[in-house]
Amino acid sequence: MTLRAEDVIYPTEAGLYCAPGDFYIDPLRPVPRAMVTHGHSDHARPGHGAVMATRQTLDIMAIRYGEDFAASRQIAEGPVRIGGVTASFHPAGHVLGSSQILINPDDGPRILISGDYCRTPNPVCLPWEPVACDIFITEATFGLPIFRHPNPLTEAGRLIASIAEFPNRPHLVGAYALGKAQRVIALARAAGHHGPIAIHGALKRLCDYHVDQGIDLGPLVAASDPGEAQLIIAPPSAFASPWVQRFRDPVLSYASGWMTVRAHARQRGVELPLVISDHVDWPQLTATIRELAPREVWITHGAEDGLTRWCEIEGIPSRPLRLIGYEDEPE
Amino acid sequence: MKAFARLLERLAFTPARNAKLTILSHYFQTTPDPDRGYALAVLTGTLDLRQVSPSLLKRLASERVDEQLFRLSYDFVGDLAETIALIWPTDAEVSTEVSLSQAVLLLRETGKLSLPGVIADLLDRLTAPERLAFLKLATGNLRVGVSVRLAHTALAMGTLRGSEEIEEIWHGQAAPFLPLFTWLAGGPSPAPASAPFRPVMLSTPITAEELAPLDPTRHIAEWKWDGIRVQAVAEDGMRRLYSRTGEEIGAAFPDIIEAMTFEGAVDGELLVRRGAEIAPFADLQKRLGRKSVGRVLLQSHPAALILYDILAWRGEDLRPLPLSSRRARLEAAPFDSPRIGLSPLLPFETWEELARLRAAPHAPVIEGVMIKRLDTPYIAGRPRGPWFKWKRDPMVIDAVLLYAQSGHGKRSGFYSDFTFGLWEGEELVPVGKAYFGFTDEELRELDRFVRRNTVQRFGPVRQLAPKLVVEVAFEGLNVSQRHRSGVAMRFPRISRIRADKPAADADRLETLRAML
Numbered sequence: 001m002t003l004r005a006e007d008v009i010y011p012t013e014a015g016l017y018c019a020p021g022d023f024y025i026d027p028l029r030p031v032p033r034a035m036v037t038h039g040h041s042d043h044a045r046p047g048h049g050a051v052m053a054t055r056q057t058l059d060i061m062a063i064r065y066g067e068d069f070a071a072s073r074q075i076a077e078g079p080v081r082i083g084g085v086t087a088s089f090h091p092a093g094h095v096l097g098s099s100q101i102l103i104n105p106d107d108g109p110r111i112l113i114s115g116d117y118c119r120t121p122n123p124v125c126l127p128w129e130p131v132a133c134d135i136f137i138t139e140a141t142f143g144l145p146i147f148r149h150p151n152p153l154t155e156a157g158r159l160i161a162s163i164a165e166f167p168n169r170p171h172l173v174g175a176y177a178l179g180k181a182q183r184v185i186a187l188a189r190a191a192g193h194h195g196p197i198a199i200h201g202a203l204k205r206l207c208d209y210h211v212d213q214g215i216d217l218g219p220l221v222a223a224s225d226p227g228e229a230q231l232i233i234a235p236p237s238a239f240a241s242p243w244v245q246r247f248r249d250p251v252l253s254y255a256s257g258w259m260t261v262r263a264h265a266r267q268r269g270v271e272l273p274l275v276i277s278d279h280v281d282w283p284q285l286t287a288t289i290r291e292l293a294p295r296e297v298w299i300t301h302g303a304e305d306g307l308t309r310w311c312e313i314e315g316i317p318s319r320p321l322r323l324i325g326y327e328d329e330p331e
Numbered sequence: 332m333k334a335f336a337r338l339l340e341r342l343a344f345t346p347a348r349n350a351k352l353t354i355l356s357h358y359f360q361t362t363p364d365p366d367r368g369y370a371l372a373v374l375t376g377t378l379d380l381r382q383v384s385p386s387l388l389k390r391l392a393s394e395r396v397d398e399q400l401f402r403l404s405y406d407f408v409g410d411l412a413e414t415i416a417l418i419w420p421t422d423a424e425v426s427t428e429v430s431l432s433q434a435v436l437l438l439r440e441t442g443k444l445s446l447p448g449v450i451a452d453l454l455d456r457l458t459a460p461e462r463l464a465f466l467k468l469a470t471g472n473l474r475v476g477v478s479v480r481l482a483h484t485a486l487a488m489g490t491l492r493g494s495e496e497i498e499e500i501w502h503g504q505a506a507p508f509l510p511l512f513t514w515l516a517g518g519p520s521p522a523p524a525s526a527p528f529r530p531v532m533l534s535t536p537i538t539a540e541e542l543a544p545l546d547p548t549r550h551i552a553e554w555k556w557d558g559i560r561v562q563a564v565a566e567d568g569m570r571r572l573y574s575r576t577g578e579e580i581g582a583a584f585p586d587i588i589e590a591m592t593f594e595g596a597v598d599g600e601l602l603v604r605r606g607a608e609i610a611p612f613a614d615l616q617k618r619l620g621r622k623s624v625g626r627v628l629l630q631s632h633p634a635a636l637i638l639y640d641i642l643a644w645r646g647e648d649l650r651p652l653p654l655s656s657r658r659a660r661l662e663a664a665p666f667d668s669p670r671i672g673l674s675p676l677l678p679f680e681t682w683e684e685l686a687r688l689r690a691a692p693h694a695p696v697i698e699g700v701m702i703k704r705l706d707t708p709y710i711a712g713r714p715r716g717p718w719f720k721w722k723r724d725p726m727v728i729d730a731v732l733l734y735a736q737s738g739h740g741k742r743s744g745f746y747s748d749f750t751f752g753l754w755e756g757e758e759l760v761p762v763g764k765a766y767f768g769f770t771d772e773e774l775r776e777l778d779r780f781v782r783r784n785t786v787q788r789f790g791p792v793r794q795l796a797p798k799l800v801v802e803v804a805f806e807g808l809n810v811s812q813r814h815r816s817g818v819a820m821r822f823p824r825i826s827r828i829r830a831d832k833p834a835a836d837a838d839r840l841e842t843l844r845a846m847l
Binding site for chain 2 (some may be wrong): 022148150166169249260261262263265266268271272273303305310
């Protein structure tokens with residue numbers, strides 16, 4: 001009997017559920033068995049029974065939640081048969097260890113869950129890989145045609161130019177601890193900033209882990225003792241805390257795809273908005289759908305109205321899953 | 332256009348004055364002619380460009396983008412020009428740079444019929460930040476918080492010239508300002524404008540306690556009139572009437588221009604006067620800001636000048652002379668028009684006598700007294716010492732409008748509840764709220780200002796571009812722990828709209844605290 005896609009995977013309150021395999025993908029609450037696409041805290045949560053993910057995602061979860069973040073864990077290596085389906089992990093280009101998950105039922109449509117993904121080359125993780133599928137389950141964080149992320153190196157160049165223009169003002173860049181922070185550091189290096197970069201304490205262990213994994217971040221110092229460092233990276237939440245007061249007349253910056261829109265940048269109170277995103281922008285999102293040419297597109301979270309409309313114009317069947325609990329551009 | 336787009340973006344996100352100056356001065360130093368000159372003209376509002384309407388832009392966008400996707404995007408972005416700049420579909424990387432000068436000339440020289448095509452073609456050739464800069468330019472909606480004075484200060488940075496020198500030659504220069512930039516770089520002085528503006532000398536506030544140690548015999552005192560400060564210049568057959576910021580306002584005052592039969596530059600107060608009676612400020616306001624004035628208004632609201640200083644006379648620069656000599660020259664100068672009179676000197680020998688005069692002025696349009704030292708030349712700017720203003724009660728302070736919220740009941744639909752702030756360092760700190768004190772006419776004016784100068788919305792509250800100064804009158808002041816400013820005003824009301832006063836000249840928080 002051929003399975004329908006809707007019977008293989010469907011949204012539940014705990015998140016996307018694969019019925020024949022009896023596991024959840026990026027579950028929002030503790031479940032017996034979970035597959036995790038990447039280490040951002042809204043996708044990778046502690047307290048599950050068994051977790052399957054890439055080695056790096058599992059490492060990151062252990063760094064964040066402690067070694068006992070799940071009862072058992074399994075490294076995703078090659079296709080794995082679970083119940084009536086075969087699951088395999090493929091690089092998503094989002095953050096270190098991030099992957100898409102392909103669910104291939106013995107008898108039924110191939111379903112690709114993109115997780116969060118990005119197609120702009122990123123020095124801190126493996127590039128996104130095209131995977132043939134019948135049903136493409138995609139995020140749509142930047143699912144409106146206004147989102148066309150500039151070349152991230154150009155944005156890093158703006159940061160470096162501002163440091164040159166205001167050499168006596170420390171530049172504080174808000175960047176999420178996993179992925180964005182290391183990417184901003186790597187981009188600043190590529191743009192020619194060779195001096196020490198100071199990092200907020202909350203970033204230390206994840207930066208160390210990236211270095212362990214062979215990603216060169218250059219000289220890093222603690223933001224508590226920044227010395228001569230002109231560039232300081234901190235999680236955005238630190239900007240609202242008294243932590244910032246130690247810096248004299250800082251230039252506040254924030255690295256995010258949302259910085260495309262001025263009102264968002266103003267709301268953040270930043271002086272130097274940097275459009276650096278770990279998600280696909282509109283041209284990449286729509287090009288990916290064209291390239292994979294799935295029979296159907298399901299949309300997990302983000303600006304689904306925009307993408308739904310585009311699919312309608314293109315004649316591609318689509319439906320929003322309206323999964324609640326994933327942040328727009330998460331930590 | 333790339334450098335200009337970057338400039339606008341940096342300015343839009345940089346609130347601090349000093350950082351704005353750094354950004355501007357770098358731009359002027361690194362951008363070639365004629366682009367930097369056009370940028371200067373755009374920033375100082377001296378470029379007369381065709382304004383592109385929002386409906387034209389919407390129509391252009393609708394030809395390129397699915398209507399539903401556009402609507403979703405516009406809802407998300409909240410700003411039409413920004414939405415179009417971001418959403419405008421372009422195929423390839425833009426290869427050839429379009430210069431700001433080219434864009435300006437296109438806007439200036441394209442006829443109405445071909446305008447849509449020209450704009451669409453230009454948008455095709457620009458990057459997203461450039462498209463935004465261009466659309467802001469085309470809709471006349473820059474909102475980057477740069478005043479003429481700030482631009483002058485930035486121009487002077489790193490050059491041998493001072494901003495006052497620039498102010499002095501500013502009139503008579505026009506985009507793209509090539510002689511100006513040559514002169515800034517050490518070249519010859521640009522051709523002087525006829526009847527140029529002279530940067531004005533300003534006063535600082537003073538209290539009775541601060542006055543006590545000063546010698547009354549070395550000072551003169553005059554009424555502080557509730558009009559606006561102007562400079563009337565008639566030279567080489569040219570007559571100009573300037574506001575204190577150097578803006579030409581002569582078009583609204585043909586009666587004054589006609590009366591300027593002298594050859595020189597004088598400093599005084601512009602008022603509406605009927606016979607011997609000087610009318611309240613609200614009457615003068617009816618004349619301000621107009622491009623032309625009708626006969627009826629000229630008759631019902633006749634303008635007059637009360638002079639208190641003389642800066643030049645028949646080709647001679649009198650500014651280096653001490654005030655005593657200038658006053659003598661002013662009194663000797665013939666002004667053969669009943670519209671022009673002299674500011675009378677107040678008779679006093681002690682500060683107590685002056686205090687009594689100040690407490691009981693003969694006319695309600697007197698808002699205090701001016702005290703000026705006799706031995707100082709006319710110095711541009713606001714030197715502390717030679718000139719003081721000693722305002723009469725109630726306490727008033729000039730504050731900048733920061734936020735507005737719409738009112739209820741009779742004022743439904745009107746922005747009538749205002750939060751205003753004072754300067755602390757380079758920041759405006761909110762100090763209070765006021766929702767009355769203005770007339771119905773002024774309420775409409777404030778409402779228009781709010782709608783045109785909203786920079787952001789927080790639910791029902793609009794954040795305003797910090798540029799409108801209002802005089803806030805209040806009855807007392809208390810220390811407050813709850814307010815960031817540390818003080819709370821009693822009974823604050825907006826007693827006057829000071830559209831003539833630049834925001835940078837609003838009062839400072841320490842001035843308010845000193846009133847405690």
